[in-house]
Amino acid sequence: MTEAMLYQGVEGFVYWLRSRPEPMVVLVIDQFEELFTLASSEDRQQFFNLLLGAMEYAADKFKLVLTVRADFIASCLEIPALATLLQQSSVLVPPKLTDEDYRRVIVDPAEQVGLKVEPGLVEVLLQELNHSAGDLPLLEFVLEQLWVCRQAGELTLAGYQQQIGGIKGALERKAQEVYENLDSQAQECARWIFLSLTQLGDGTEDTRRRVCKSELVVQKYPDELVEKTLLALTAAKLVVVNFEEEDILAGNKGETIHPISSSSAVTIEVAHEILIRHWSTLRWWLEENRSRLRSQRQIEQSAALWKQNQQQPDFLLQGIRLAEAEEIFVKYTDELSADVQYFIAACLDAREQHQREQKKRLRQAQRAIAVISVLGIAASGFGGLAYFQKQAAQLREIAALNASSQAFLLSHQQLESVIASVKAGRELKQVFSPHQDILLATAATFQQAIYQTQELNRLPGHSQQVNAVIFSPNGQILASASDDKTIKLWRTNGSLMTTITDSQNRVTAISFSPDGKLLAAADNSIRLYGIDGKLIQVFTGHTDIITNVSFSPDSKIIASASLDNTIKLWRIDGSLINSWQAHNGWVNTVDFSADSQMIASGGEDNLVKLWQATDGKLITTLAGHQGRITRVQFSDDGENIAAASGDKTIKLWDANGKLLQTIEAHSEQVNSIKFSPDNQVLASASADRTIKLWQLNGNLIRTIQNSESVRDISFSVDGQVLASAGADKTIRLWKVVNEKTLQTRDIRSVSFSADGKTFATAGWDGEIKIWQGDASLTKKFQGHGDIIDAVVFSPDGENLATASADKTIKIWDNNQQLVKVFTGHKDRVTSISFSPDNQIIASGSADKTVKVWQIKDGNLLHSLAGHTDEVTSVSFSPNVKLLASGSSDRTVKIWDNQGNLVKNITGHGLAIASVQFSPDGKILATASWDNTIKLWRVADGGLIHTLTGHTDGVTSLSFGFDGQILASGSADNTIKLWSVKDGTLLKTLLGHPGKVNSVNFHPDDKVLLSGGDDAGVMLWNLDLDDLMQQGCSRIADYLQHNGDLQSGDRSICRDE
Known part of the structure; x- marks a missing residue:
């Protein structure tokens, strides 16, 4: 009706x-x-x-x-x-509700139907809501659940926390219920949607991410499936759909809008971040896909950047990043958008073209060899052909080994990377007169392998996860404990001494006595061994698994922590001294203070507790962690206490319990921490597959990448080596100090002396440092009162020139005495260049001028005007007849020695950062913030090559001594080596964590010097003979003692 x-x-x-x-x-x-x-x-x-x-x-x-x-x-x-x-x-509801608004939303409707709301419940709800767009639907859902479990006409805090598990528990149950009610296709699509809607944290919490609905539609998940799944998720208030104005207006113009439109104006986001942080199914999806998702999103950003820049080849991926993209392209093509697929295909096409060009050069070299072979036929018959075939095969093998070395580094197989480079070096030594390109590519790959390889040795032998590792006090033995129920004792060179097999359960912890005579091991009991591995005593008393053991500094008492919630103290004869209930839950860790007066413990209740060692009385409780405590440790000097937690952080307290630092340390649970022997460094190991080294002020020193979760770590006695125990069943030894990076910060300019025996650095602090070629600092002095933008040795090695933001140029002698000061610029001096005959010096300035000075008397010879923006770089030609200048006005100008403008070169799209003449004076190289390098003929100003590959501005250039190689530094944190002859990229050097500001070749081309933001100065060794010695030294113990090596690999260094 x-x-x-x-x-x-x-x-x-x-x-x-x-x-x-x-x-x-x-x-x-x-x-x-x-x-x-x-x-x-x-x-x-x-x-x-x-x-x-x-x-x-x-x-x-x-x-x-x-x-x-x-x-x-x-x-x-x-x-x-x-x-x-x-x-x-109309009544307008403000977009952001106040706490009072939320109270009314919760209380008023309840009162209207005669319900009471417990006051404490309102306050807890206000704390757990995050005042965002998804709050009201989430609050509606929670209040519905509270209505169902109301008690005697009241909505209670107990019902909220215990029956529905708070917002977190209610939402997780709801999400799981909705997910399980989807069909299998929609479940897969829901997984895809939630992963897409999560912003991956980088050492921080994962958060929600708003995406356009169109981004969710890919080959594997077509529009109809995405729409169906989104409708189910939005109906359950798990995700929120946002319609932008253009979509709404389209509907008013008579168009039919799809239920969830695919317009780019429609965006989707998770209703509340609690879902990301506490829905265990989603957490599992994220951990399973985190690495791939991070790479994939970087590729998506690169694809978008390429598209925004009219698909210029400068924005295509190369090297390691392209290898990652190719792997994702092969495995997950149907989860990539059409734009990303097209972008990766373009990158691969460009690589193929580059490889074809390389093959063409190889064929040219082969033809040259063939000519030599033909000329020698009369004397040697057909031996030339055989020689050519052998040489070609060798070159192919070297290229393949170089590629393998890079691939091993990418997959964190560091020792394998060094082995591949050693093999390439040995093969190259067999090649008669190899071309400079292949020499440099091999040396640079080798250098990269050595620099990035922090792993010294790898000890296989356990058949299951390794839980603990520790060096003996005398530094001669390394002990490891495993889920395979064994303990192994190793010499520090990696050779196995003995395997202890008498445990009936997985061995969870081990500890050497400070006097070095005993080893305690934990499973369901404590087993005490001599240093030879013979069992001395078994301590029983705990009713559950023992998680940790610690000796007192005098070696007379052992403290143990257990899943039975207790700490027990034992004499070394096995008699029990004391036992107490320590935490509200499992006790995961214990440690004695250096003076034996205190014991620290950490448990599942997120607390660190300090106890009197004599009677077990509680001294204080250190709160603040939001997750289980996995490890506590006192520093050896007694000054600090550190704790690691499942909340991914480390906390550092002083001896009085005052919190000093909270370090947002890892992206997953922190499993272990250790102070270095000098108490200056704190190392942490995590389930995120990394080990990190920290200064005690919380600054990160270095990250070491492992292949699997790292369970435990231990410093060697001298602090130079770190041992790690991993879920990959291995023990690894890592080099703690990286000798290639000189710890000086924010370097603006570097320069080798003419004889290559010293080099100078200068930067933001106005200080000049002089170093020996072996990287030892010999002198430092304050040169200017402001930033030093340039430092250059004179060609005769007698003087050093510096240019500064204080508008001056200064000349110094070899004793660092000031010889002369040039004044006249009206703004900062950005660049300087000595003439090859040591008679004059040129300077470029932010005042838009180039000035040329007589060094002997300091007279100004020329002031060259013409640039319309700051002059960023100047360079003399080798014959002193020409001077080149580059400017932020995007032009390069070439001047004669009379100050006349000879050529005005244009072609770069952004500011010029560096100009350099080749050693023969025939080529001028220019670098720009448009990410490119251009090579120009000096004779007529014609463009020879444009070198592309950097993904940010190119800041600095340096030719090798013979002019065949060009090095470039960039704001993309990389250094690239190029063949001048054909403009091809030979190698990319990775290592600077920040912008590279300056590069300079050693006079013999065997070392490249670089300086940059944050990481200071780096020396890149390109001497193949020296690299062979370093590489073989680095892997000597691994080659000799690792049982998994192929027999042929053991002998690769016998002649080195």
């Missing part, structure tokens, strides 16, 4: 209203905006007519209450009658 009247339109609806016995009919329409998103324009108009007609003809019997999102108000106002009603009777 009702439907029949409704079909009659406004008249039918009004008739129905007037036929009702109630004095008033109130119609409530929630989410009124769905009329604009779910209905066709025709249906929408009919519905509007029905409502507005009733308002006009049955106003005494009919009231309309509707809720509409603020971003749809504009759509409502386009309907005149509705606009009038809204202007007269």
